[in-house]
Amino acid sequence: MSKIDSDDDFTEFAGTVFWPRSTADLTDTTRCPACHSRLRSAVCSNCALDLRHPAAALLLTASTDAAASLARRTAAPP
Numbered sequence: 001m002s003k004i005d006s007d008d009d010f011t012e013f014a015g016t017v018f019w020p021r022s023t024a025d026l027t028d029t030t031r032c033p034a035c036h037s038r039l040r041s042a043v044c045s046n047c048a049l050d051l052r053h054p055a056a057a058l059l060l061t062a063s064t065d066a067a068a069s070l071a072r073r074t075a076a077p078p
């Protein structure tokens with residue numbers, strides 16, 4: 001089985017992506033999108049993810065999309 005070639009595949013660059021503790025971990029741009037540590041520069045001091053790399057933006061997009069899906073799942077009916 002071969003790996004699917006996709007322009008939005010960030011996994012090889014991002015390395016280990018931690019499971020979020022809450023949807024806030026998925027949308028908080030003051031935290032690393034991979035490990036959720038507090039960011040102090042453009043390179044995460046915990047996991048070394050370089051936020052200037054396009055893959056980091058793709059990971060953030062995937063995270064915010066997931067948060068939006070979870071919000072729709074739990075939203076009260078009108």
Ligand SMILES: [Zn+2]
Pocket residue numbers: 032033034035036037044045046047048049
């Ligand atoms: Zn990190």
